[in-house]
Amino acid sequence: MSRNGNLRPLNVIIGVNGIGMGHTVRQSVIAQFLRDRGHRVRIVTNGASRAEYFRDLGFPAWDGWMPTLLARDDRIHARDAVRANIRQAPGGLLRHLHLRRAVRNSGVPDVFVTDYEPNTPRLAYHFGRPLISIDQQSKYRHLDLPAVGRYARTADEQRLRYFAPRVDRSFICSFVPLAADDRRVEFISPVVPDLVRSAPVTAERLVTAYFSRYFDHGPEKSVRELASVFRQSVPDRTLRIYAQPTEMGSLRGYADSRVEIRAFDREAFIADMARSEVVFSNAGFNLISEALVLGKPVHLIPLPTYDQHWCAKVVDEAGLGTAAPRVERRAVVDFLARSQALRDNVVRHRDKYLSADPREGIASYLESLPTVGRPMPAPIAG
Numbered sequence: 001m002s003r004n005g006n007l008r009p010l011n012v013i014i015g016v017n018g019i020g021m022g023h024t025v026r027q028s029v030i031a032q033f034l035r036d037r038g039h040r041v042r043i044v045t046n047g048a049s050r051a052e053y054f055r056d057l058g059f060p061a062w063d064g065w066m067p068t069l070l071a072r073d074d075r076i077h078a079r080d081a082v083r084a085n086i087r088q089a090p091g092g093l094l095r096h097l098h099l100r101r102a103v104r105n106s107g108v109p110d111v112f113v114t115d116y117e118p119n120t121p122r123l124a125y126h127f128g129r130p131l132i133s134i135d136q137q138s139k140y141r142h143l144d145l146p147a148v149g150r151y152a153r154t155a156d157e158q159r160l161r162y163f164a165p166r167v168d169r170s171f172i173c174s175f176v177p178l179a180a181d182d183r184r185v186e187f188i189s190p191v192v193p194d195l196v197r198s199a200p201v202t203a204e205r206l207v208t209a210y211f212s213r214y215f216d217h218g219p220e221k222s223v224r225e226l227a228s229v230f231r232q233s234v235p236d237r238t239l240r241i242y243a244q245p246t247e248m249g250s251l252r253g254y255a256d257s258r259v260e261i262r263a264f265d266r267e268a269f270i271a272d273m274a275r276s277e278v279v280f281s282n283a284g285f286n287l288i289s290e291a292l293v294l295g296k297p298v299h300l301i302p303l304p305t306y307d308q309h310w311c312a313k314v315v316d317e318a319g320l321g322t323a324a325p326r327v328e329r330r331a332v333v334d335f336l337a338r339s340q341a342l343r344d345n346v347v348r349h350r351d352k353y354l355s356a357d358p359r360e361g362i363a364s365y366l367e368s369l370p371t372v373g374r375p376m377p378a379p380i381a382g
Contacts, residue, residue, distance in 0.1 A: 175285075242269050
């Protein structure tokens with residue numbers, strides 16, 4: 001019997017997109033919550049380091065194959081996809097067949113969960129099991145969202161349709177209120193770790209920043225410009241910039257007595273965000289969500305994707321922070337001058353929309369699924 005009183009614990013496999021940390025953090029939180037309720041959880045991801053991350057948390061994890069689906073002019077073109085994957089596809093298909101065999105030999109689960117990846121959908125279809133999506137990208141599939149500047153949602157929608165042509169239910173994380181007509185689509189608050197929700201929050205004369213890399217778009221320009229603005233125009237605050245360890249060699253030279261450059265450490269970064277006045281970053285969904293849950297306004301420099309530009313746009317429109325195409329002195333100084341008013345708005349927004357923990361609802365839904373062999377409602381397709 002599981003800890004929540006069910007007669008039989010669930011057997012769940014969660015598929016996690018291994019690019020970046022956002023999907024990994026979200027699904028590790030869900031996986032640990034399900035395990036604490038007595039359920040068996042296994043992971044399929046891509047990348048040896050991501051698989052090892054989940055193994056370190058005590059979950060059996062497989063390293064599956066993720067095809068490369070890069071956009072050009074906001075679309076994924078078939079010729080580009082073939083060219084990018086033709087050499088890896090035979091080995092990738094073989095890895096998937098090995099994965100299928102491993103799942104069969106270790107026990108076919110009751111349900112598959114997918115977060116923006118192609119492996120668990122194909123396993124679910126093969127074994128005839130329910131497929132539930134829990135992500136933040138699926139809004140680009142179910143909502144007719146407008147273009148942001150020169151960026152459109154087309155490529156994200158194409159990936160989603162390739163990864164999972166149909167799902168039985170979709171939970172979509174959002175830090176702003178959204179709604180869909182389909183009753184099988186549910187918008188939920190972002191899945192945020194207990195480390196964030198329980199962090200002691202203050203407002204010291206500290207500003208925390210994090211800039212990441214997206215292919216050729218590295219953090220150096222943003223770090224250089226932000227450090228320069230603080231040296232010249234913000235004499236009363238300490239700036240602490242985090243970056244991945246692989247970037248540190250090119251960034252250390254921008255540090256001085258009031259500008260600190262640190263290798264990314266998640267616990268230290270969360271603790272610093274919690275005691276900062278504001279946060280500077282690219283426009284990644286998870287970092288924005290965590291900053292808002294901590295009550296911190298954000299100044300965003302989006303990387304060249306529709307997802308980041310959409311996140312930056314809605315943050316700016318909702319008065320939860322500001323956004324700019326690059327770090328500029330006037331925009332930084334203006335953001336800092338408005339920080340108290342923005343912080344008050346963030347706290348109101350958080351208390352109204354982000355205070356609920358969605359894990360209980362997700363777990364309850366999974367636990368309510370029909371016994372294996374009974375029919376599911378018609379899936380969401382197209």
